[in-house]
Amino acid sequence: MQRVISYIPSGQPSDPPVASVVLPHDLRHLRRKLLHLENGDMVMLDLKEAVQFWDGDRLVLDDGSLIEVRAAEEKLFEIIPRDGQHLIELAWHLGNRHLPAQIEQTRILIHRDPVIRSMLQGLGAEVNEVTETFQPVRGAYHSHGGHGHGNHAAPEHDGHDHGAWKP
Known part of the structure; x- marks a missing residue:
């Protein structure tokens, strides 16, 4: 079984995906999970940290091929x-x-x-x-795996500063 070893945020240049996985928003926060792809195949997602995936993110398999995450x-x-x-x-x-x-x-x-x-x-x-x-706004204290998505995460938050809010 192939393994997901990393990801590419949506909007970043990448090769076309070979398959896709469709997940609702509450099942797109993942670290380790067996994913059932639309084509019937399965892959094991196994990352060091949990990541909140967004529609259009790409999962990188151990052979270098890509799986597209699609919002259900x-x-x-x-x-x-x-x-x-x-x-x-x-x-x-x-x-x-x-x-x-x-x-x-x-x-x-x-x-x-x-x-x-x-x-x-x-x-x-x-x-x-x-x-x-459905792609809800992230909470201020929500861990998102270190990648932002335009308006979904404030750029200054990508550094994970959880101190006092500053205008």
Whole structure:
């Protein structure tokens, strides 16, 4: 059985992948796991540290070939605010509950939860059921294996400084 020995973050130059693995967001934080590829093959991921993988990352096999990590579609709520200020307020309420959230310019995506849906509607948000890939914002103290992904991780955090927040 082939082994995954390293990875290449999405957006970095690489050869085309020979296969892919599709995983939901909560199963993309990995260190050691048997992965079932879309083509039916299996590979053993065996890294020194746990890594939060993102859609488009490439896993490097011991023979040098690449496997693409793809985000699975998940059942989500799409939260539509009235305006930008309302989006910030809704994001604060979700963060206060430590809910994984994908925050975009005009909407927020979260996993479906009827209690949270009621809260958000009570706060004036439009909440729609959608099925999409999900890449929530990383938590401030979340280990991510030393690689950032554009807007998903602050560049100054790639050095893993967990001291006091500085503007």
